[in-house]
């Protein structure tokens with residue numbers, strides 16, 4: 001399973017990249033706004049220098065012409081830029097156009113199997129179902145991932161299932177067990193994946209025993 005980091009924080013991206021586990025980056029308007037990046041394109045250029053993999057950059061237009069204008073402009077920045085479009089009619093139309101021209105597309109804000117089916121039919125490179133936001137409203141987000149993976153396998157769609165809105169390490173484990181292609185996670189979750197109390201206790205014991213030997 002590919003690991004993407006879900007952030008617009010350059011320090012976090014550098015830190016995760018240094019661990020050697022990072023395959024890509026997802027951003028969205030909220031994440032960019034949180035970091036106060038006024039120069040969106042400049043921020044994307046910086047990210048492309050750090051990570052050699054798909055970098056999702058979301059359009060903010062909600063009409064086809066606007067999405068195409070923004071998307072073409074963003075795609076010029078780097079070959080790894082993946083245009084992120086919302087799962088609305090204009091988003092599907094833009095997806096079809098971009099992918100037919102070789103531009104990678106991440107269709108975002110997916111909350112149902114039928115939406116995922118439409119994105120695959122429109123040629124999406126990635127579909128982003130939001131598990132955490134479904135869990136937040138007492139709906140099983142991971143069940144949606146399972147349903148999409150089965151549907152895509154049934155028909156051999158190339159669209160990769162990108163598990164988004166990840167909130168904790170169990171989301172990552174379950175996504176991998178289901179066979180999702182990608183999991184995008186906040187830096188905090190990547191850190192949480194590393195830690196185990198028995199690792200810390202074991203390491204401390206090794207170091208203490210080594211000290212005893214050295215006197």
Ligand code: E4P
Nearest residue numbers: 006026028132133164165166
């Ligand atoms: C990433 O592509 C999504 O925009 C992101 O994972 C949404 O996460 P949130 O539900 O925690 O805002």
